[in-house]
Each structure stands twice: as structure tokens, then as C-alpha cells.
Amino acid sequence: xxxxxxxxxxxxxxxxxxxxxxxxxxxxxxxxxxxxxxxxxxxxxxxxxxxxxxxxxxxxxxxxxxxxxxxxxxxxxxxxxxxxxxxxxxxxxxxxxxxxxxxxxxxxxxxxxxxxxxxxxxxxxxxxxxxxxxxxxxxxxxxxxxxxxxxxxxxxxxxxxxxxxxxxxxxxxxxxxxxxxxxxxxxxxxxxxxxxxxxxxxxxxxxxxxxxxxxxxxxxxxxx
Ligand SMILES: Nc1ncnc2c1ncn2[C@@H]1O[C@H](COP(=O)(O)OP(=O)(O)O)[C@@H](O)[C@H]1O
Ligand SMILES: [Mg+2]
Numbered sequence: 001x002x003x004x005x006x007x008x009x010x011x012x013x014x015x016x017x018x019x020x021x022x023x024x025x026x027x028x029x030x031x032x033x034x035x036x037x038x039x040x041x042x043x044x045x046x047x048x049x050x051x052x053x054x055x056x057x058x059x060x061x062x063x064x065x066x067x068x069x070x071x072x073x074x075x076x077x078x079x080x081x082x083x084x085x086x087x088x089x090x091x092x093x094x095x096x097x098x099x100x101x102x103x104x105x106x107x108x109x110x111x112x113x114x115x116x117x118x119x120x121x122x123x124x125x126x127x128x129x130x131x132x133x134x135x136x137x138x139x140x141x142x143x144x145x146x147x148x149x150x151x152x153x154x155x156x157x158x159x160x161x162x163x164x165x166x167x168x169x170x171x172x173x174x175x176x177x178x179x180x181x182x183x184x185x186x187x188x189x190x191x192x193x194x195x196x197x198x199x200x201x202x203x204x205x206x207x208x209x210x211x212x213x214x215x216x217x218x219x220x221x222x223x224x
Contacts (some may be wrong), residue, residue, distance in 0.1 A: 001067070003030060003031060003032050003066065003218070004030045004064070004065070004084075004163055004197075005028070005030070005064070005065045005068075006027060006028050006052065006053060006062065006063070007062055007063050007064075007065070008025050008026070008051060008061060009023055009025070009026040009027070009028075009048075009049075009064070010023055010024055010025055010026070010061035010080055010120075011014075011023040011045070011048050011052060020047075021154065022045040022048045022101050022218060023049060023052070023218050024048070024218035025061075025062070025148060026062070026219065026220050026223050028213065028220055029179050030163070030197055031195060032067070032194065032195045033189055033193045033194075034189055034195060034210045034211060035186050035188075035190070035196045035209045035210050036155035036198065036209060036210065036212075036213065037197075037198050037200055037206040037209040037213070038197065038200070038213045038215055039199075039200065039203070039206050039213070039215065040214065040215035040216065041067075041216075044215045044216060045203075045218065046167070046168075046200070046215055046216055047199070049199065050197075050199050052064060053165055053197065054080065054165045055071050055076035055077075055079045055080050055084075056080075056086075058076070066083055068196045069129065078111070078203045081109055081110050082159065082161070083161055083163060084157065084161055084163045084164070084165055085155070085157055085161045085163070085165070086156060086164075086165050087149070087152050087153055087166035087169045088152065088185045089167055089168040089172060090172065091119055091140075091145075091148045091152045092149055093138065093140045093148055093152060095140060095141040098135060098136065099101075099126055099131055099134040099136045099137070099138060099143065099151045099154075100119065100126060101142055101156045102152075102155055103122040103126060103155045104119070104158065105158075106158050106159050107121070107159060112159050112160055112161075114159070114160065118189055120157070121138055121145065122158065125154040125157055126150075126154045128154075129150045129152070129153055129157075130150055130180075131143075131147060131150050131154065135147060137200070143174050145173055146177035146181070147179075149169060149170070149172075149173065149181055150184070151171065153169075153181070153185075157188070157194075157207060160191070162170070163195045164185070164196045166185070167199055168199065168200055168201070169185075169200075170182070170200070171200075175204075178202070178204065178205065185198060186209075206223070213219040
């Protein structure tokens, strides 16, 4: 069964009398253990789609289901706190806090049961993603872009969620770093059974994913 699913999803902006549709009656389903990319040009609605899937925005029509349950019923805040991790293009870390402190922020607000030694969990996650202890103890504004995005990925995993949603996660990184970040996403899907969904305009990322969709004129199509 799909862990995350959108049915009949529509989103539009009202412009006077006109509705400008960004998404139109869109269906998509995501499973655990797979790394998905959704390709689309700038302005095609990628961020809008991800915002609906991550309950940062409410659809105009249609529904999003997590494990078969409408996220509206779960409650948007509850869903975000307990069920998903989000990775942004600009990392969205708290700059004056250390890497390990950033990773621990969602641990403090989730209702998920976590091991008692939260600090160890955070250091271990960072280490797994390639941030050694000396860097984990550094304020994140003194880490490189690639390192900051690793911290953001560790943070998205901190509450032990099954679903990671990422919006242009390598948009600010050079090619080599992009490759490394993509390898992390692949590993999370294939070795740890996570459902990873990345929206991007990068064809390179798409070719490394398990399933590719293309967003165009408000419709999602499987990419061939
Ligand atoms: N607040 C808004 N009011 C009107 N149009 C908007 C607003 N926010 C975004 N849009 C439009 O919605 C479209 C899709 O935006 P977005 O989802 O950010 O695309 P992408 O992430 O693929 O670049 C764009 O054409 C954008 O201009
Ligand atoms: Mg965008």
C-alpha cells in the first residue's frame, strides 16, 4: 500500500474572476523503499505540490492520505510533527545553533517515541550522513552549503519518519555535492526503506531515481 497518496488534487490562485490552476485533478502514490523525483520547469508547480503533500498548504480540491488516512483528519500539524521530514533548497537551519542542536529541534516537538539518549541519536545520524563530531558541534553558519544540507537531511530523519520530502535540495550546490546528496537519498530509500520524494528541475537527479514524474500544465505524468 502507498504510504503517501494524493487523490484528485487541485490548486489554483484566484485572479479576479479567473482561476489560474497550478495543479488540476492530480493523482499520485508513493511507496516506502523508493526514491522518486518529480521534474518540472520553474513555475510548473513543484513547490506547490510539495507544500500540499507536506501539509504546509491546504488543497482547493482533493485529498492527501498518509497510510490510507486523510491528513486533514490526522491534523496538519500532527502530521508534520510525527510523520514526515522536509528538506528545503535553502536548508532552513537555525544559523546560530550547532548542527547537533538543529537536529534535535524536531525531536523536542514530536510525539513519536524516541530513544532516551536523544543527543547520541543526533550525533549518530549526523555521522551517518557524513558530519563528524567536530563539525556537529559547530554553529551551522560556519559549515559549507553541502554540509548544511547534510545537517538538514539528518534533521528530517531525527523523528524516525518514513517519508522525506525535498524541494530542490541541491539547487544551491555544485555538481559533486549534488551527486553526494543524491547518494544519501538513494541509500535512505534502498537500505532504510524510506519513501523519498524530491522535486527538482535537475535531469541528473532524475536519472538516478527509481521513478520519475513530470509536472506540466498542472498535470503529473510518468516520465518516459
Ligand atoms: N501567492 C501567489 N499568488 C499567485 N501566484 C502564485 C503565488 N505563489 C506562487 N504562484 C505561482 O504559482 C506557480 C507555481 O509556483 P511553484 O509551485 O513555486 O513552482 P515551482 O516550484 O515549480 O517553480 C508559479 O507560476 C507562481 O508564479
Ligand atoms: Mg519551487
